[in-house]
Amino acid sequence: MSTSSAPARIANLWDDAKAAGMTEAERLVYRSNLLGSDKRVTNYGGGNTSSKILETDPLTGEKVEVLWVKGSGGDVSTIKLDGFSTLYMDKLRALKSLYRGVEFEDEMVGYLPHTTFNLNPRAASIDTPLHAYVPKPFVDHMHPDAIIAIAAAKDSRALTHEIFGDSIGWLPWKRPGYELGLWLEKFCLENPDAKGVILESHGLFTWGDTPRQCYETTIATINTAMDWLETKTARSPAFGGEKVKSLPADQRRAIAARLMPTIRGMISADSHKVGHFDDSDAVLQFVNSSDLEPLAALGTSCPDHFLRTKIRPLVIAFDPANPDIDAVIDNLASQIQDYRAGYAAYYERCKHDNSPAMRDPNAVVYLMPGVGMFTFAKDKATARISAEFYVNAINVMRGASSVSTYQGLSEQEAFDIEYWLLEEAKLQRMPKPKSLAGQVALVTGGAGGIGKATAVRLLREGACVVLADIDTGGLKAARDELIAAFSPDVVRTVEMNVTGEAAVIDGFAAGVVEFGGIDILVSNAGLASSAPIEQTTLELWNRNMDILSTGYFLVSREAFRLFRAQNIGGNVVFIASKNGLAASPNASAYCTAKAAEIHLARCLALEGAGEQIRVNVVNPDAVLRGSKIWTGEWKEQRAAAYKMDTDELEEHYRQRSMLKRSVFPEDIAEAVYFLASDMSAKSTGNIINVDAGNAQSFTR
Template identity: 65%
Template sequence: MSEVLDRPVATAAAIPFVVPANRWSDSDAAGKSEPELLLYRSNLLGSDLTVTNFGGGNTSAKVAETDPLSGEPVTVLWVKGSGGDIGSMALDGFATVYLDKLLGLEKLYRSLEHEDEMVGYLPHTTFNLNSRAASIDTPLHGYLPFAHIDHVHPDALIALAASSGGEQATREIWGGAVGWLPWQRPGFDLGLKLRDHVAANPGLRGVMLAGHGIICWGDSARACYENTIELIADAARFLNAHLARGPAFGGQVHAPLAADERRAAAARLMPRLRGHMPGARSKVGHFADDAETLEFVGSADFERLAAIGTSCPDHFLRTKIAPLTLDPTRLDDDAYLAGRLEDYRARYAGYYERCAGPADPAMRDPNPVVVLVPGVGRITFAADKTTARLAGEFYGNAINVMRGAEAIGAYIGLDEQEAFDIEYWALEEAKLQRMPKPKPLAGRIALVTGAAGGIGAATARRLAADGACVLLTDRDETALEGTRTALAKAFGRDVIRAAACDVTQEKEVADAFSTCAVEFGGLDMLVANAGLASSAPIEETTLALWRKNYDVLVEGTFLNARAAFPLMKMQGGGSIVIIGSKNALAATPNASAYASAKAAVVHLGRCLALEGAEFGIRVNVVNPDAVIRGSRIWDGDWRKERAGAYGIDPGEELEDFYRKRSMLKRNVLPEDIAEAVYWFASDASAKSTANIINVDAGNAQAFTR
């Protein structure tokens, strides 16, 4: 593993904060309405990760509108709605409220103890029947007198907000032009305090919200945007001057592994961790070894700061109160890993028991979200790949915050009770309850061989459609990339990965499964689909042709199944689906090499089912027949050879021949095979193993009994 040093060593200066650039374009903004300018400004801010993170921050504008009921002019607050992302939202992502009705809610406000009831009044202020729910930050925008307001969470500004030296630094940077409010959860009360603070301090450009971020404003959309960018740039330059004085986090005590060694370590570790995380649903992992993470996990102050946890609510809600840290010399020790995870869950349960009240929701999943390993990097687990990736990115933001906060003082995390009150906030619980029900295969990970072909691509699409993460493998790199691109466009790039792999090459197979482990965290489903087809009378079947069929169909399936078994054992089980053939059961002329190899594959599946049963690994077979449309196999010599064997024309007549030959007189398509694979891969067949499904439109010779 990586070298452990006896003491901090001199390293390069700390990684600096990026100073954001002003990306406003007058030509792009020309001719836009006030709501459209608000959207333009929001998208500019949200698409720049130096300004705010995914889903973080909110923006607003107070716009003159005509009341649809009275026809009278009214002022409407356009403000980012609940749950949106300012970088990618459209106009329908904004809530719209009557400003006078929002301001009138103050007379209904009882006290901080009754803060949450104010959220129930917000829908009564809705303008023009807008269905987008207003967020908890709406009062922060409504009670300030400015036309255009931004509330963002850039790392450089949160570093000030989360440091013991932050208030002094704020005065030093802006000379009193930016105010400071102590930590308080967002909501109605904070909106009133913010209004009063600004009224008592005229001339402010913005207000720092301790532990949270900044809120700032302008008289126009452009002025507001430029003020936001300038404030962030000021903070970044100030922090960079301090960071340039020496290494971050007390200096390096743990050198990082080489890049390929880090990835290999993560590939070995992630399935072990995933297998030791109990829960109703499996988790998906994400690995990152960016420079910021390696600087942090290799530092002298790493353990101290990691234990403090995150400070900004946006970070905390994604990452839990604190990460799990691991000893890099014990990553292959299952007993150690199981013990560390059990200890984390016990500590989380203790945190819940100390902080929860009788009205709070039941304890949620106590497993860690973030796992940090010196020399290796950052691993995150969540219910789906996108959430896991975002959690990692948010912890990356937290690392940046800690680095800046420590450069000017001491980093300050959230108080434990405050952290709990945010994590189990009734409003957050309501948001969780509104989320759509997970798809049946959410949290599951599949590897599909021969994924660039008709059956492979259709199967990958079917699994991804129901929520699975899918690693595509194929030896045809061009066709593989085309399939990856199409599926990523359909289901999102987070859940689709590809690895070039010839199933007859042992190392390539091993590398593909390692890729699956490091990209997604493990493996739940293997679809052994890669294949070929050949046709020749026995006298014309060369030894090379015979061996080629057995190499691809039998040995290729064996190598993939052998690689899948250890991963599935770690995960507590899995499903292997082998794509056989009608010809595995029914003799066919002039195809002895192909048909006998398929028969061997079917019997291999039975043997694997026997071996896998005690570990919860199910192995089943789908036998297609005559899947001509969309198949790469049928685009080659196989079409001509099979047509010749039956004495028919290889064109349209061939498909018609197979359709008429079937008992049901129907064509068999790749999507039909995919449905059978899905059934075997999913929990719907949880009590089935060593079974065969024929998807051949009916062929009496291929009856399994």
Template identity: 70%
Template sequence: MTSKLENLWCDSTAKGLTEPELLQYRSNLLGSDLRITNYGGGNTSAKLTMPDPLTGADVPVLWVKGSGGDLGSIDLSGFSTLYQDKLDQLKSLYRGLEHEDEMVAYLPHCTFNLNSRAASIDTPLHAYIPQQHVDHMHPDAVIAIACTKDSRALTEEIFAGDLGWLPWQRPGYDLGLKLENLCKERPDIKGIILEGHGLFTWGSTSKECYLNTIDVIQTAADWLAAKNTSVPFGGPAFEQPLSAAEQTAVAAKLMPLIRGKITQDQPKLGHFNQSPEVLEFVNSKDLKPLAALGTSCPDHFLRTKICPLVVDFDPAVADVNAELERCVAGLDDQLSAYRAAYGEYYDRCKRDNSPAMRDANAIVYLVPGVGMMTFAKDKATARIAGEFYVNAINVMREANGVSEYIGLDEQEAFDIEYWLLEEAKLQRMPKPKSLAGKVAFITGGAGGIGKATARRLLGEGACVMLADIDAESLGGASEELSTAFGKDAVRTVMCDVTDEQSVMDSMSASAVAFGGIDIVVSNAGIASSAPLDETSLELWNKNMSILSTGYFLVSREAFKVLKAQNTGGSLVFIASKNGLVASPNASAYCTAKAAEIQLARAVALEGAPLGIRCNVVNPDAVLRGSKIWSGKWREERAAAYNMDQQELEEHYRNRSMLKRNVFPEDIAEGVYFFASEETSAKSTGNILNVDAGHAPSFTR
């Protein structure tokens, strides 16, 4: 712990809050610091007196974080509420450890006030501790002590009897009873450490509970800081030979390859971490033996699997590119070996009623000299898995520095991973959206069509890389879309589509940000108008550079990534009806747009054997929200038709067969049609006109 935990409790903020609101306030404070607990991890509770909605009599009610919530962002709706007296009555129904899972089915019968928030399996752990306010956290400093072979002795030494200790046991009803018994046997303790798991602390008020929690964690951290003077992880196996840029370049090469090789029924998204903590671990002498032990805390394990895969890469060689090629050549064997080992683990540990084996691929990939890559069904889960493994790294460093780190027993690990209650939770998950696990790369992403397209694809579960040359507009689009769809789903990159290196760097940025690319929307554009005899070579070349060469460069570089992934893909070109039917005073623009359409056909031909589709959406007269139409193009087109600029929209509407305006959202709908396997899996080389009807542009 690099800095002390700060007391964030503000009496003026807390003043006037109800008891449930104080519980939420405490929870938000604790969940805001990953040193205290992980995302989605930990629980808080309060036993409060409330009027029964039926009788009006005051009754004790347990407020406890519900299933699936996160303390840092939880609101009152995230807490389950249960009659405490009914929870106490459940003890008479308990048939012993081998039947404890059946106790979860009784929890809904204890619900107070028809609260729809499902109670978590940790509810009994809070219900039976005889304290009004209880916190259950997973701080690295405490878990480091909990995960040593000397865990009990260290607990006594550090806390001088102020904390109790219980041996490892899977969370559940029986553990709740053991917590209760220990509290009754030792009424003066202020908390309990669970071996290999975490910490329970309490207080008579929310504030007292909060202060007790951070004090216990800080005490553990201070002790570790004073006692752990050893060289972490056996010292470095080599000095860091790669710069941050070189690490990123290796990740950009490896991530699409790994992503493609581990993609099965559900596409996966990646996350890259090259933090100092991660690099210290992946560059260490003890990397392989420690990685093989896996994690210990159940929360860590559920997010990161039985153990990570250490990628066979030597960053200390003179020729890094040659080493990368050797690494890539051996990836299939490494991945196959991991899957085989996972299958053997499943066969060794499975029980008669175990669910079928799930995805046998690793979640965490450790690359010496480079960093850590994590892959999961969505970006947030991949990022959080990485955060959990950083927690595990911190635990291993501190535990081995003062004693000996002990990983979770293999059978215990399996019983958590394939717990029937966890399986039931997985089965209740909603069906993924049509673009879940997909990555869309959109050029001109900050413009009207680009942003509308991003919004449409994000709404279907995709992650989006917005590429644009306009930094200011890019920042605004990023903020807008991140607010609507979450920061994990949106990334931006400055990209000049006419600059080869810029395009290459942008594709690498997408590979590192999300693990690769699945959907490419070429949308960057300009528009110009001039009579043929007044069209300068500069104007001609500018159109060709952006609209023809730019589309070529983006297609070529995306094609490389898609080929590496070997999972198909979809390219969508935003062309124009001018690519089919010329307009007066726009020879450069019309010719460049025609080139786009022909390029799309060529890409469709080469991509088909690889499952890579390429199609075209042809807009016409999309005035609203378009940066093109807010510039000189509007003036030039108005002049070409000898009318006022304000008359253009009405002119184009009346010119259309359907007498309707075309908006960016209409083009976005066309892009989604071609991007989604559900709507157009068997379409390639096609053109979709979104122009409200323009007979001369009918495709033939």
């Protein structure tokens, strides 16, 4: 199903030597991680695995049969032992006597906690009965693209029999739940020689008498489907053939940098969204095709795909042969409004008396011919995963439409999954968003002590961060440290010389393509110099002005342009200095440039207020630890100015302060967070001194 050469088949990674020394529960983890290691087997968070294991009952000391099954919200690629629910099989079987029929199947979820073995706190998923009632000890349920391509075809039952004969069965579409569990049990009892079953529009169930047999059946079944599809799909062009040509890669990214903030602004009125851009070969083949619009309108088939990507994507009207981006932007508002109206109409057509209130009516997936795909969600990981799911859906549509007619879920079935009361209850259990969730910060001087501490503080509150710095090595070290502490999704870096106009423009564009926009600018790039006025060279003077004045102007100008394109406000925080308010000996260039920063911030606060763009200043003083400017000549120069040794400086500054306390990068970061967050929503044009007290720098 590749867009070019045939992909390699899924490898059998089972290693008896590794598995031999494991407990049965550990082999379940091992099997799950192997299956999850290849996204062609299942997507993020999708599918589940189980083993029925004899365990010692902690109450009776007797051996009992226990179902170990992936718990709610887990991911098989990374799951550990604590990610599995454990339930008594005898109690699960006893639930059948309480079942009142398909109209009441949702109430069975409430009984599952009563079957818990050994007080396991991991909540059981809705798929638990599907595993419990398959009369085999080891069961895999996966969502492979190759299988779903067959499951989503109009004649999927006939295709399943053509490919697999009687070894793999077929069941018609049924929403996951208790009833489907009983269907699977009935199928297994009536087809004892079958190794698995394809569920229409859903995925694959396979089983075995040993963990290895179960795993190998899963892999073999998927590879058989891939082989069959390859022979069929090679005969005709995918998606009706190419309608338009892709633009060059650099032009695609430039368009993404212009459009993503506009889209983001239009859909972030209630809560900020984070974006993701994908122009992979699979995406481009789809968005450039003749069948783009009719196939996109059908939506996805697999419930996991649908929950991540909504009822359907929005196709942006665009002709790559006439790339008029201004016209696209002018048309976007009406396209997005039409999508919202269509979503509201869908909700009204399909809602039930007890349906939850309509959720966000904006699209998640935006498809643009010649350019690629944008996805927007509450955070970067969700936006990225939504894109991955839609790529899965593209693969499914390619396969199904090449061998048959692709069919998505019916509108009512799709609604009943999206607004399922059990799904709503799951959403209500989600933790409250952090204070900066959905927001993106760009921090200049990001490799230094204050820059990195600021990034940590903002990341802790849920923001995504772009670190910008001229120091390549320091930038990489900071990136690695922050990714290890947080995640690869939320940290990006860009080399940026803030004194170069083109470098600043390109740096902002790079950050925008990664996250969809920027909400917070922390202007922190800096240097320090010390020299008596008669020894201050023009080169030294200009260097201070270039970095500390012109550099702050250039990044602020780019931020303002972006904030106005998004039209959802914004925050600028300057890291200035006590020296911007209080004169200091032998530092005229530095002090003057810092004073210019402070006055620039005041001017910008006036310009941005009408559009909820706030501009404020943090004035540090004597931040020695972790600060890059104190690792060079500045430390020696300041010690010389005060006629003392360098190792006496920290104590000197501490004693000079009114509070007799040292100031650290984390203290500056705390002030930045306050000014960037809604805690200071009614403050602009202000200065916070973080200097342990210095009467000379009092602002009034």
